[in-house]
Amino acid sequence: MRLKTISKFVLGAVCGSFLTISIYATADSGNDTAIAADSAVSNNIPIDEVNNFARVYSITKNYYVESVNDSKLMKGAVTGMLSNLDPHSDYLDAEDFKQLSEMTSGSFAGLGIEVSRDKGDSGVKVVAPIYGTPAYTAGIKSGDFIVRIDGTPVNGMSLDDAIKKMRGKTGTKVRISVARANELKPIEFTITRAKIEIHSIKSAMLAPDYGYIRVTNFQADTSNELAKALNKLAAADPTIKGLVLDLRDDPGGLLQSAVGVSGAFLPKDSLIVYTDGRIASAKQKYYAKPDDYDVDGTQEKSLNSIPEKFKTLPIVVLVNQGTASASEIVSGALQDYKRAKIVGVKTFGKGSVQTVIPLSKDTAIKLTTALYYTPKGRSIQAEGISPDIIIQSEYSDLLDSWDVSEASLDKHLSHPDNAIKTKNAESVPVIRPPKQIATKAELKAKLDTKMKQVPKVVDQTQAQVDLKEDFQLQWALNILEGKPLPSDSLPKATKAN
Numbered sequence: 001m002r003l004k005t006i007s008k009f010v011l012g013a014v015c016g017s018f019l020t021i022s023i024y025a026t027a028d029s030g031n032d033t034a035i036a037a038d039s040a041v042s043n044n045i046p047i048d049e050v051n052n053f054a055r056v057y058s059i060t061k062n063y064y065v066e067s068v069n070d071s072k073l074m075k076g077a078v079t080g081m082l083s084n085l086d087p088h089s090d091y092l093d094a095e096d097f098k099q100l101s102e103m104t105s106g107s108f109a110g111l112g113i114e115v116s117r118d119k120g121d122s123g124v125k126v127v128a129p130i131y132g133t134p135a136y137t138a139g140i141k142s143g144d145f146i147v148r149i150d151g152t153p154v155n156g157m158s159l160d161d162a163i164k165k166m167r168g169k170t171g172t173k174v175r176i177s178v179a180r181a182n183e184l185k186p187i188e189f190t191i192t193r194a195k196i197e198i199h200s201i202k203s204a205m206l207a208p209d210y211g212y213i214r215v216t217n218f219q220a221d222t223s224n225e226l227a228k229a230l231n232k233l234a235a236a237d238p239t240i241k242g243l244v245l246d247l248r249d250d251p252g253g254l255l256q257s258a259v260g261v262s263g264a265f266l267p268k269d270s271l272i273v274y275t276d277g278r279i280a281s282a283k284q285k286y287y288a289k290p291d292d293y294d295v296d297g298t299q300e301k302s303l304n305s306i307p308e309k310f311k312t313l314p315i316v317v318l319v320n321q322g323t324a325s326a327s328e329i330v331s332g333a334l335q336d337y338k339r340a341k342i343v344g345v346k347t348f349g350k351g352s353v354q355t356v357i358p359l360s361k362d363t364a365i366k367l368t369t370a371l372y373y374t375p376k377g378r379s380i381q382a383e384g385i386s387p388d389i390i391i392q393s394e395y396s397d398l399l400d401s402w403d404v405s406e407a408s409l410d411k412h413l414s415h416p417d418n419a420i421k422t423k424n425a426e427s428v429p430v431i432r433p434p435k436q437i438a439t440k441a442e443l444k445a446k447l448d449t450k451m452k453q454v455p456k457v458v459d460q461t462q463a464q465v466d467l468k469e470d471f472q473l474q475w476a477l478n479i480l481e482g483k484p485l486p487s488d489s490l491p492k493a494t495k496a497n
Contacts, residue, residue, distance in 0.1 A: 053077070078365070086368050087409040088354050094362040095164075104254055106219030110167040111135040111174070112196045115146070117159040123147040123179060124154050124162045130196070131459050138191045140178065147186055148177035168193050200253070201225035202463035203233060206473075209241040210480055214463045215261065218253025218326040220295045223260030227302035229461070230264070234307045242314040242480035244473065245330075246463075248344065252325030255286065256293045262333045263288030264303055265310060270337065270375070273329045275353050277370030282353070284370075315340035316476040319385060320393070321405060324348035331385045332374035341479060343389045344472055349406035351381030352413055371416060382407040382415040387428065389479065394433040394471040429489045433471045 057073060075091065082089040092100065102108040112133020115124050123145035129136040146154060149165045157165075166174055172193050177186040200222045206212040211233035215222065233240055252258075259272045266272070266288050274285040286292040290300040317331055317340045328347050334340040353370040371381050384405065406412050467474050479485075 082365060082367065084411070086352070086411050086413055088352060088366065089368050090366045092356070092364045092366055097362050097364055100356070103217075104220060106198045106200060106221055107195055108167060108198075109170040109193045110196050111140075111191055111193065113140055115159070115163065117162075122155050124159065126178075133196055134191045134194050138189050140189065141180065143181065145179040146176050147179050150175050170195050199225055199460035201229050202461060203229035204463040204465050205233065205236055206244055206465060206467070206477055209237060209239060210477060211237070211240055211243045212246065212463055212465055213243060214246040215250050215327065217250055218257035218261070220254060220257070222253065222257040223264070223293060223299040224302040225461075226261055226264055227306050230306050230310055234309070240309070240313065242316070243310070244316050244318060244476045244480065245340065246318045246473070247323045247327040247331060248318050248320040248472075249322035250324070250327035251322065252327060252350070254295065255326060255329070256295045256299075258326035258329040259286050259288060260293035260299050260303060262330050263293060264306055265315060265334060265339055266337055267311065270333075272333045273372050273374065275370040275372045277353070279369070282370035314480055316479050317342045318472055318476050319344040319347050319387060321345060321348055323385070324350040328380050328385050329372065329374075332378060332380060335385065335388065336374050336376040336378070341389060342385060342387045343391050343476055343479065344387050345390060345392065346386050347380070347384040349380055349382050349384035351379050351383070351406070368413070371413070379416050382412055389485070390428055390430040391472045391475050392430070392432050394469075427491055429485050429491065431475055431486060431489045
């Protein structure tokens with residue numbers, strides 16, 4: 001059977017995990033069944049083990065304390081088989097598959113509000129409405145508490161379940177009851193759902209002559225959004241001298257978008273990333289050319305519109321432990337070509353590729369099939385990208401206890417041998433924030449307050465920067481401006497010279 005590789009590679013947070021995904025489907029006309037095949041794959045089936053599985057299945061179905069249906073048993077068996085391999089292989093049911101599609105497209109049908117839920121809250125808190133969305137137009141305000149959705153109390157409902165109830169088909173209505181400060185009783189809103197576009201690029205002028213781009217994740221339209229943002233910065237300051245590319249806490253997204261974003265700053269046809277695995281289809285190379293980044297036929301024109309100066313403009317890339325997958329590909333490519341200084345702390349280390357193989361029109365399995373490598377042959381798997389300059393966060397004492405990385409995940413794949421070894425942390429400068437005089441409790445309270453300081457209305461394209469409160473960002477700008485590094489940050493060998 002002839003197979004066609006769908007042009008969709010995902011590296012990001014799907015169903016709560018960092019991913020790298022490729023999707024395969026049959027190209028045969030009229031065939032709705034999608035499978036992955038390769039001449040190197042063996043079809044040998046261990047009969048004894050299959051018979052054992054059938055026996056366990058039969059015993060469980062007949063003797064378990066409660067009646068259990070076949071669908072639940074089979075889903076559990078498939079899920080267990082895949083999740084036992086590594087942290088990223090999994091079964092995708094209809095809801096998971098839908099979330100995957102929404103994440104990669106950057107849109108969904110809903111109301112347009114950012115929400116949160118703290119322990120003890122009786123409702124879902126509105127962090128902020130997104131400008132121009134149905135929620136914004138209806139009059140939903142920052143600080144409101146959603147207490148009922150279509151008459152159902154949200155007390156005791158998980159945040160995910162509340163979000164699912166507010167989403168739905170475009171054009172349908174949802175009724176929400178909102179508790180608001182200084183109002184004696186809940187306010188009722190009936191809001192018509194609409195397509196909500198989630199923008200992944202935010203920009204601002206960081207200082208005179210220096211621009212700032214924040215990439216929140218890599219979606220289908222990210223390259224187009226980047227082109228608009230860079231053209232906007234160039235128009236605001238034609239003499240722009242440098243750029244901070246902030247990839248902190250960026251979990252990933254579409255591979256094409258990572259290739260497109262890298263290509264915006266690298267020469268045409270540069271190798272951006274390659275993958276390697278057991279089967280032929282897992283061995284791929286991706287270059288800064290339209291065939292490898294143009295998702296829908298619009299990216300090439302957008303990227304060609306970017307002023308040529310951005311190919312040579314000094315760049316500092318900000319990374320941290322939350323920088324994963326697609327954002328690690330961008331960081332690794334720019335670092336390999338010495339196109340940018342990578343600063344911050346070591347990244348997450350998500351360097352494996354998951355292939356999404358549809359089982360039906362709305363279910364699939366997600367299977368790890370390859371590792372990806374930077375242009376110079378570095379695998380990021382369980383290792384991450386090591387910065388050129390380590391800049392610790394002002395909250396480093398607090399965040400040091402949060403050791404979540406690919407290497408910390410149960411059953412993670414080991415790091416393979418590299419053609420190019422990663423940097424030795426002792427050989428690079430380390431810039432530390434001024435010693436904190438606050439206790440950890442006070443530091444946590446300050447961080448919690450900072451996280452809640454969002455605009456009353458969200459403008460998705462406008463970055464909110466605070467040089468005074470963001471130590472890593474301060475130093476990213478200092479490096480662009482050519483300011484000397486602190487003497488106590490330099491490696492001993494450097495000091496001796």
